[in-house]
Amino acid sequence: MTTVLITGGAGFIGSAIVDAALEKGWRVRVIDSLRPDVHGGDYRADPRVEFITADVRDPDALAVALFGVDVVCHQAAKVGLGVSFEDAPDYVASNDLGTAVLLAAMARSDVERLVAASSMVVYGEGNYRDSSGRSRRPAARRVEDLDAGHFDPLDSDGRPLQPELITEDAPLDPRNVYAASKLAQEYLAAAWARSTGGRAIALRYHNVYGPGMPQNTPYAGVASLFRSALERGEAPRVFEDGAQRRDFVHVRDVASANLSAIESLAGPGEAFRAFNVGSGIVHTIGDLAHALSRNTGGPGPVITGEYRLGDVRHITASSERLKSELGWSPLVSFDAGMAEFASAPLRAAVT
Numbered sequence: 001m002t003t004v005l006i007t008g009g010a011g012f013i014g015s016a017i018v019d020a021a022l023e024k025g026w027r028v029r030v031i032d033s034l035r036p037d038v039h040g041g042d043y044r045a046d047p048r049v050e051f052i053t054a055d056v057r058d059p060d061a062l063a064v065a066l067f068g069v070d071v072v073c074h075q076a077a078k079v080g081l082g083v084s085f086e087d088a089p090d091y092v093a094s095n096d097l098g099t100a101v102l103l104a105a106m107a108r109s110d111v112e113r114l115v116a117a118s119s120m121v122v123y124g125e126g127n128y129r130d131s132s133g134r135s136r137r138p139a140a141r142r143v144e145d146l147d148a149g150h151f152d153p154l155d156s157d158g159r160p161l162q163p164e165l166i167t168e169d170a171p172l173d174p175r176n177v178y179a180a181s182k183l184a185q186e187y188l189a190a191a192w193a194r195s196t197g198g199r200a201i202a203l204r205y206h207n208v209y210g211p212g213m214p215q216n217t218p219y220a221g222v223a224s225l226f227r228s229a230l231e232r233g234e235a236p237r238v239f240e241d242g243a244q245r246r247d248f249v250h251v252r253d254v255a256s257a258n259l260s261a262i263e264s265l266a267g268p269g270e271a272f273r274a275f276n277v278g279s280g281i282v283h284t285i286g287d288l289a290h291a292l293s294r295n296t297g298g299p300g301p302v303i304t305g306e307y308r309l310g311d312v313r314h315i316t317a318s319s320e321r322l323k324s325e326l327g328w329s330p331l332v333s334f335d336a337g338m339a340e341f342a343s344a345p346l347r348a349a350v351t
């Protein structure tokens with residue numbers, strides 16, 4: 001029987017992985033610090049889970065947590081765009097120091113397999129083509145353009161570039177502290193694999209949504225912000241012009257991607273490999289707001305024209321590598337997922 005240690009297993013995505021692993025009949029251990037800015041109410045673990053309340057930066061707790069473990073599924077992280085640059089030390093400490101301490105403990109315990117949660121944010125702006133069909137990676141958008149309502153990245157002649165699906169071989173270009181900390185986690189995992197003979201997979205999740213999403217933190221995803229607004233009887237407020245392209249992937253599909261990755265590590269393969277995890281279907285933030293308004297019977301979205309400088313304009317994934325190499329496929333369609341999400345329970349508010 002597989003024994004898996006899921007770090008951050010009390011979180012939004014970690015909980016879905018716990019459920020999926022239990023369903024498979026695996027033995028599940030969780031290490032989670034129950035960060036107070038994440039967990040508002042009491043947290044109750046499934047009684048079938050061996051739950052260790054501890055930080056992944058605690059080597060003594062890790063030594064206990066790793067005992068008898070076949071594979072680690074590393075989800076613990078400080079997530080989201082952050083409130084200000086002053087969050088930087090906490091991102092680096094939680095995500096990078098946390099991963100380094102975990103990997104060192106794995107090296108000591110001879111645990112040789114790792115699946116780590118990464119993110120689409122490692123790509124920065126997505127891939128684009130200019131009007132002559134050449135591939136382009138645009139620079140960060142300029143405040144003057146954004147203020148003028150020109151949200152799409154432009155080519156040198158001032159024409160909007162055409163977005164396309166990003167693949168794992170695209171250049172990496174993290175553009176905020178969270179993104180930098182996620183990419184550093186990947187590099188650490190690759191370095192650990194090379195120096196210990198272990199194997200690691202990084203799963204670059206796109207926009208994950210579904211039951212149990214956090215509802216009121218500055219780190220919450222856009223789907224939950226819209227859902228929470230609608231619950232208060234307010235219209236979802238959509239930044240820019242609502243045409244930002246994203247890939248919304250259901251949390252149960254992300255959990256099944258983790259299980260596929262874990263199972264694949266039992267066979268031969270490269271020391272380190274990264275995979276996009278997305279539905280493969282492009283939707284806009286406006287589509288999302290409309291779908292949630294419709295499904296909740298609430299007010300229609302308001303397009304505000306506001307922007308956040310750290311946001312990328314379009315980022316959508318090709319998940320073909322995950323499908324072809326690991327045999328994964330997403331099962332929850334956008335329509336079915338949004339219909340469920342409109343009334344699904346969200347995670348207790350942090351007060």
Ligand SMILES: NC(=O)c1ccc[n+]([C@@H]2O[C@H](COP(=O)([O-])OP(=O)(O)OC[C@H]3O[C@@H](n4cnc5c(N)ncnc54)[C@H](O)[C@@H]3O)[C@@H](O)[C@H]2O)c1
Pocket residue numbers: 007008009010011012013014031032033034035038039054055056057074075076077078079094098117118119120182204205206207208209214221
């Ligand atoms: N939610 C998304 O859309 C999304 C997208 C891309 C990547 N990710 C990644 O997926 C993973 C899970 O994200 P989530 O949305 O479930 O976040 P979450 O905040 O719901 O869960 C993270 C969990 O990790 C725990 N944790 C944080 N730091 C810890 C530490 N140092 N030691 C022990 N436990 C710690 C928290 O208490 C929490 O339970 C993260 O690595 C995140 O970067 C999430």
